[in-house]
Amino acid sequence: NAGVTQTPKFQVLKTGQSMTLQCAQDMNHEYMSWYRQDPGMGLRLIHYSVGAGITDQGEVPNGYNVSRSTTEDFPLRLLSAAPSQTSVYFCASSYDSGGTYEQYFGPGTRLTVT
Amino acid sequence: AQSVTQLGSHVSVSEGALVLLRCNYSSSVPPYLFWYVQYPNQGLQLLLKYTSAATLVKGINGFEAEFKKSETSFHLTKPSAHMSDAAEYFCAVSLPHTGRRALTFGSGTRLQVQP
Numbered sequence: 769n770a771g772v773t774q775t776p777k778f779q780v781l782k783t784g785q786s787m788t789l790q791c792a793q794d795m796n797h798e799y800m801s802w803y804r805q806d807p808g809m810g811l812r813l814i815h816y817s818v819g820a821g822i823t824d825q826g827e828v829p830n831g832y833n834v835s836r837s838t839t840e841d842f843p844l845r846l847l848s849a850a851p852s853q854t855s856v857y858f859c860a861s862s863y864d865s866g867g868t869y870e871q872y873f874g875p876g877t878r879l880t881v882t
Numbered sequence: 883a884q885s886v887t888q889l890g891s892h893v894s895v896s897e898g899a900l901v902l903l904r905c906n907y908s909s910s911v912p913p914y915l916f917w918y919v920q921y922p923n924q925g926l927q928l929l930l931k932y933t934s935a936a937t938l939v940k941g942i943n944g945f946e947a948e949f950k951k952s953e954t955s956f957h958l959t960k961p962s963a964h965m966s967d968a969a970e971y972f973c974a975v976s977l978p979h980t981g982r983r984a985l986t987f988g989s990g991t992r993l994q995v996q997p
Contacts, residue, residue: 858925
């Protein structure tokens with residue numbers, strides 16, 4: 769199993785550009801989520817999905833879109849990049865491990881918006 | 883709503899000394915609690931988790947944590963630090979039985995191990 773994979777690893781965008789961060793998992797997990805990590809703030813939830821076709825907002829959803837057309841993929845779209853979106857983005861997936869929903873994280877995408 | 887507080891953004895210990903990283907949570911219902919470790923430029927790796935079974939939880943790499951409901955704490959310990967333990971550690975909480983699987987993270991504690 770590759771686990772949770774994310775592409776690209778690094779990206780530089782100019783303000784106003786759009787892009788999609790890719791996330792895929794091969795563990796058949798129904799739940800997937802996106803977090804952003806900023807210094808001194810831990811990880812904050814952007815969007816999540818409880819299954820194909822179902823998504824919902826997390827703590828910091830503004831400026832981001834998601835969709836889930838398959839179990840495996842959960843892309844995150846930045847509609848019009850802003851410097852405030854400079855961050856490290858992590859995708860995670862989870863399954864029901866006796867009710868604990870243990871989460872598996874991808875390696876992250878480091879995004880810089882200039 | 884639940885929240886997580888990690889006391890001390892930086893902790894420095896000598897190699898061989900006790901490691902103690904503090905985590906307190908606030909939750910209106912009994913939570914599940916997790917500790918994750920992040921090595922430089924990598925993703926997060928699960929160290930251990932508390933899911934309402936034994937209150938003393940043993941994890942990987944010699945770490946353990948004790949759930950203390952009366953203190954709303956879930957501190958992470960390791961008897962003897964190793965240089966390879968230098969990393970950032972995150973405490974996280976989730977609420978079972980709500981259908982919401984997302985984790986709420988603390989702000990992290992960077993552990994430095996001095997030779």
